[in-house]
Amino acid sequence: MSASPTTEAATLPGQGMLGVLGGGQLGRMFVHAAQTHGYRVMVLEPDAASPAGAAADAHLRAPYAEPAALSELAAACVAITTEFENVPAEALRMLAARRRVSPPADAVQVCQHRAREKAAFAAAGVPCAPHAVIDSAETAASAALAPLLPGILKTASLGYDGKGQATVMTLADLPAAWQALGGVPCVLEQRLPLRLEISVIVARGADGAVVHLPVQQNLHRGGILAVTQVPAPDVPPALAEQAIALAGRLAQALDYVGVLCVEFFVLQDGRLVANEMAPRPHNSGHYSIDACDVSQFDLQLRALAGLPLVAPRLHSAAVMLNLLGDLWFPQDAADAAPVTPDWAAVLSLPGAHLHLYGKAEARRGRKMGHLTFTAADAGTARANALRAAAVLGLQAF
Structure with missing residues (x-):
């Protein structure tokens, strides 16, 4: 589905404050880009020593989902972004009710979960590796998963930089690998050449x-x-x-x-x-x-x-x-x-x-x-x- 042209006026350089959820290095580099264009930036980040918070014009030290902090961010900023995908999507929805928010909460929520991500690839006609969702001990023991092996078992959420995943060679290895990842919902992907x-x-x-x-x-x-x-x-x-x-x-x-x-x-x-x-x-x-x-x-x-x-x-x-x-x-x-x-x-x-x-x-x-x-x-x-x-x-x- 394509977006319809926006009727919302642009926020021109030098006009107003922009908001960022997250205080890491991606937020820091966004702060630098925004300040170069004359914008002020407010960062919402609980860590008092965050890279983005140190560079920003204002730093709200609070959890990402705290209603009072979100209200303060929306009151101060004309538009708000996020620097990482694990910010609560509901926080973005609350902000979007009052301000321009990019990226949209629905897209962020898709990227927070590998099964939803794979479904989004399929819906858009983007090829991805053969895979299956494993969300129970019964599924982990299913013989139907044999065509996906050898494979990579990945937690459906909160995995990044190689964390939250394990190589699985045989069906016999799969239940133990799933338990070792915490018995949480996972995606098993076929290992490709x-x-x-x-x-x-x-x-x-x-x-x-x-x-x-x-x-x-x-x-x-x-x-x-x-x-x-x-x-x-x-x-x-x-x-x-x-x-x-x-x-x-x-x-x-x-x-x-x-x-x-x-x-x-x-x-x-x-x-x-x-x-x-x-x-x-x-x-x-x-x-x-x-x-x-x-x-x-x-x-x-x-x-x-x-x-x-x-x-x-x-x-x-x-x-x-x-x-x-x-x-x-x-x-x-x-x-x-x-x-x-x-x-x-x-x-x-x-x-x-x-x-x-x-x-x-x-x-x-x-x-x-x-x-x-x-x-x-x-x-x-x-x-x-x-x-x-x-x-x-x-x-x-």
């Missing part, structure tokens, strides 16, 4: 206009994004166009307003299958801050404020490295105190753009920042990123 992983970030306005960033080629390690390369080196133009079209079709079917990321698997036979979607900017799109004339956070801002969406232009080839807290800890000393990485050596390399998220404590597996290398050509960007990886002790790619 993968060639590579890509993602597409689209932005859709209330008037139905859709623009997109270039297709991103991603490398994950331990279920967490490690490297993003743009242009995608191993993706033929026709396949990139297909992925962009499918992501746009999904945004249209959801009547979506805002930034939407769709992650795809490219199979060994060249087919595309959707893995998951995120109703927000995405880790794989952070390079756009330095390599595009319009970043994913600029697109989030434009969709929220009702401003025109323009197609981003990739002006530089880019390679982005995700920086986890592990970098602060010597590999041969598990209990050692954290040590600041050699940023001076990294920043001596051409085209280096370092983004640290302002998190007070480095912890293993915690996203602390990202490092983007830009260059006139992809080979140079990759070569400099590999030099940085060697300095930081990151695995080559």
Whole structure:
């Protein structure tokens, strides 16, 4: 279903305050984009030391669903967004009764649950892996699940960055794997022969206009994004166009307003299958801050404020490295105190753009920042990123 053109007036740069539910690094980068355009920003986040709260003009320290805090946010802000998908959808509905809210609560609720997400893919004609929902011990023991094995068992909600999932090889393994994940509703996905992983970030306005960033080629390690390369080196133009079209079709079917990321698997036979979607900017799109004339956070801002969406232009080839807290800890000393990485050596390399998220404590597996290398050509960007990886002790790619 397509959106009808909005009759609500745009909130022009410099006019009014915008709201964000969530205080993480995605919120922080949205705050920076909004402030660059002259907006003030209020963040609703219970953590007093959050990255977005530290950057915002105002920080409401309260739970996301607290009625008094939501009322205060709606009174102060002309439009409100979210920086992560696990914000209560009902909170977005309460805010939408008074203010422009993007993305819409219904779409966020779809993205909070893998079974609903798979159903949305099917409804939009977007192919995804064969799968089944497991919500009981009886289902987990069903012989009918045999065609899906070997497979990946994933919790239906609250799983991210490789958490809440397990590989299952045989029917005999399935009941124990389901219990190990807490006996909660899960989705069992058939394990497919993968060639590579890509993602597409689209932005859709209330008037139905859709623009997109270039297709991103991603490398994950331990279920967490490690490297993003743009242009995608191993993706033929026709396949990139297909992925962009499918992501746009999904945004249209959801009547979506805002930034939407769709992650795809490219199979060994060249087919595309959707893995998951995120109703927000995405880790794989952070390079756009330095390599595009319009970043994913600029697109989030434009969709929220009702401003025109323009197609981003990739002006530089880019390679982005995700920086986890592990970098602060010597590999041969598990209990050692954290040590600041050699940023001076990294920043001596051409085209280096370092983004640290302002998190007070480095912890293993915690996203602390990202490092983007830009260059006139992809080979140079990759070569400099590999030099940085060697300095930081990151695995080559």
